[in-house]
Amino acid sequence: MSDRNAKSEYLVLSRGQWDKSLSKEQIQTAIDSFYVWIEGMIDEGKMKHGQRLAVGGKTVGAKGVIVDGPFGESKEVIGGYWFIVAENLDEAAEYISGNPCIQCGLFFELRPLELERARAYAETNETPVEA
DSSP, rough: OOTOOOOEEEEEEEEOOOTTTHHHHHHHHHHHHHHHHHHHHTTTEEEEEEOOOOOOOEEOGGGGOOOOOOOGGGGGGGEEEEEEEEEEEEHHHHHTTTTTTGGTTTTEEEEEEOOOOOOSSSHHHHHHHHO
């Protein structure tokens, strides 16, 4: 028997950079509105706290190669992460569409959380794509 009202969690990745044509005051207004918006969403049980990411970091790869980073195009920059609690991906997208920072150049990636342990025989994000 499945629970029809079961909610799932979705990771929200904040991506992009502020629109260069906006003033710092306009951006600050969006940031202030964001904090009011997210606290309301948390109070309603629709989101969970996350964090902003600090500037800098390291990338670690095979054979212990460590590189200063992360590096990527500006559209790939991840500024922070949060969690949405929703019945499905469409509902999660509807929730995040209310984020006031969208109007200032940021966009948000939603990813369902996989609750099962990884297995080499299951198709996952890490499975190589066949040619």
